[in-house]
Amino acid sequence: MELLIPIFLLAVTLVVAMVFYYEHPVANIPPGFSERRKLYVLHYVMNFGFGMAILLEKLGIMSEVSFLRAIMDGIPPLKDKRLIIKDLIFENIQVRLYQPKTSTTGQRRGVLYFHGGVGRFGSIRAYERTCRYLARKTNSVFVSVGYRLAPEYPYPTQFQDCLTATIHFMKTAQDYGVDPARIIVCGDSSGGTLTAAVAQALVNRKDVPKLRAQILIYPFLQAADFNLPSYQQNAKIPVLIRERTLILGLKYLNKDLSAVNTLLEGSHISEKGRQKYHKWLSVDNIPHEFKTRGYTPPGPPAPFSDELYELAKPFLEPLFSPLLCEDSVIAQLPETFILTCEYDVLRDDGLLYKKRLEDHGIKVTLCHLEEGFHGTVFLAAYGKVARFQSGIKGMEKIQKFLRLM
Structure with a gap:
């Protein structure tokens, strides 16, 4: 069990590294932007999504566009009585x-x-x-x-x-x-x-x-x-x-x-x-x-x-x-x-x-x-x-x- 934890962490690290290898454009957000940190987070989340889509396609798991569609669809909202x-x-x-x-x-x-x-x-x-x-x-x-x-x-x-x-x-x-x-x-x-x-x-x-x-x-x-x-x-x-x-x-x-x-x-x-x-x-x-x-x-x-x-x-x-x-x-x-x-x-x-x-x-x-x-x-x-x-x-x-x- 102790050996599985570092193996798992290594696998996660490799996946993350490969994802950002495929999609890692540099962002340049002006200092005066009031929600700057939040936009940086969004930037890296999106890059991860685009990179993961490319990686999954290369591995033959699912197509790039199918992954992006699933991510964008997200979780549907609850019923609206109005x-x-x-x-x-x-x-x-x-x-x-x-x-x-x-x-x-x-x-x-x-x-x-x-x-x-x-x-x-x-x-x-x-x-x-x-x-x-x-x-x-x-x-x-x-x-x-x-x-x-x-x-x-x-x-x-x-x-x-x-x-x-x-x-x-x-x-x-x-x-x-x-x-x-x-x-x-x-x-x-x-x-x-x-x-x-x-x-x-x-x-x-x-x-x-x-x-x-x-x-x-x-x-x-x-x-x-x-x-x-x-x-x-x-x-x-x-x-x-x-x-x-x-x-x-x-x-x-x-x-x-x-x-x-x-x-x-x-x-x-x-x-x-x-x-x-x-x-x-x-x-x-x-x-x-x-x-x-x-x-x-x-x-x-x-x-x-x-x-x-x-x-x-x-x-x-x-x-x-x-x-x-x-x-x-x-x-x-x-x-x-x-x-x-x-x-x-x-x-x-x-x-x-x-x-x-x-x-x-x-x-x-x-x-x-x-x-x-x-x-x-x-x-x-x-x-x-x-x-x-x-x-x-x-x-x-x-x-x-x-x-x-």
Whole structure:
């Protein structure tokens, strides 16, 4: 028995060492961040999860994506007596509908929620707390869309599922006590990408009502420029460090990961593409206060690669990069709420989209979380151990916006 204890400790040490060998990016959190220690803990926990996923796959125990899905799903919450919760099928798409039990005069607003997870993980169950919380607090009917995931269902299945579920709900809204003129699409991270893409896809449809609004929570909106100020400033800040952003995107599209460095340098953009995207991606469109933490204008453009361009073509489609959509579509989008986080590589995507929308007369409400980081709103629905003050503030701002719709 005495011999088993050191053997067990040695085995645990080896496993931990191997896990961090596979995933150990260095974090660099600014000293002024008020919950700095807590964010460091989250960073190492996430690194351990990503590393363990890779190790388990290499050992043939389970796939990387299966492990990450199981971790993100977590433990489901207890029953909620304040909501009627139903699992439904919208045109072969699994959804979960949340209806408040409180009485109301007239029809409620309806919100379709598209979860994050880079198209590969995340689920209705993972976002159960988020949707329950917002449905209760805003007296809204929420529909959490369980779109199918890659790699089993390759891109752009995720967008197609979200669009299909949205159209179905818009046509049947009154069956669920929802006013068809008060339907909102909402999503966080890659779910924000899906939200923006769905809103764009609906602008020219005549068979459904117009969306009342879209809510984009720290969305990924473009894959043309990975050297914006937010990418430079937050390259090593958890949880979405710069390299991880590209790696997750490449895995989502089932592309070769060896392209990460050349994509970061911009070798997938031709001179013609640079000229086209410049008016939308110019750093001049980002307010000065967002450059004060440092920004170095990039040098001469990286050499263009035809091979990389072919590989990255899906990256530049509006479905994947909604910020690159044409003006004729942007001009027809609904009122918009955009949440950005100061310590997030995707911050400037949101700021640039705000500028594009406002230039076309679209009303935009910006919620910028000064101490926010990628994922903070998702964590806000959990207990004190997991949530951060920035996430709580973000949730409050989303609630306030929804109540006005």
